[in-house]
Amino acid sequence: MPEVFLDRIFSGDNQAKERRRFFIERGGMDRLPLGKLNIETLISWCAKQSDVSVWPIVGANINLWKTKAEDKSVSLSEDAMNFLVAAPDAHSVLNAFASRLESRSGGGAEAMKARVEALRKLTKSANADIAKAAEVVVTEADKHVGALGHMEQRRDEGCEQTFE
Numbered sequence: 001m002p003e004v005f006l007d008r009i010f011s012g013d014n015q016a017k018e019r020r021r022f023f024i025e026r027g028g029m030d031r032l033p034l035g036k037l038n039i040e041t042l043i044s045w046c047a048k049q050s051d052v053s054v055w056p057i058v059g060a061n062i063n064l065w066k067t068k069a070e071d072k073s074v075s076l077s078e079d080a081m082n083f084l085v086a087a088p089d090a091h092s093v094l095n096a097f098a099s100r101l102e103s104r105s106g107g108g109a110e111a112m113k114a115r116v117e118a119l120r121k122l123t124k125s126a127n128a129d130i131a132k133a134a135e136v137v138v139t140e141a142d143k144h145v146g147a148l149g150h151m152e153q154r155r156d157e158g159c160e161q162t163f164e
Contacts, residue, residue: 034062075118085130091137097119109148112144120134
């Protein structure tokens with residue numbers, strides 16, 4: 001049944017596909033609908049598609065992050081790792097993962113830093129394609145998080161001045 005759902009999402013003209021993607025990615029849902037599907041089903045479905053652009057779209061919409069309760073450290077979920085390893089283009093999938101650095105519950109630059117660190121661990125991957133892609137993606141993510149951090153700092157300083 002999930003295959004029928006996926007076929008429907010990725011069928012039709014470009015405008016229809018974009019509307020459906022928007023619904024899945026930003027449709028106001030608290031949870032990602034693809035995150036509820038078995039990762040092996042998603043991998044199998046993606047592998048059967050002639051259009052490899054489905055990989056990063058699906059990858060951006062699975063459950064990516066795992067937080068340890070003890071120390072609040074963040075790592076990539078097992079499902080995310082399995083999906084990344086199976087993907088034909090690690091770079092595009094890692095870019096999709098990086099598009100989800102921001103937490104749905106907020107947290108700003110600090111929350112994003114922990115997720116970037118999880119991606120940074122991939123730079124030491126035994127898989128050369130993943131390691132190389134991770135270096136590029138992490139470099140860009142560091143720039144983005146740094147810029148966001150500066151913006152948050154300026155905003156906070158402005159609020160403090162207004163409060164005084």
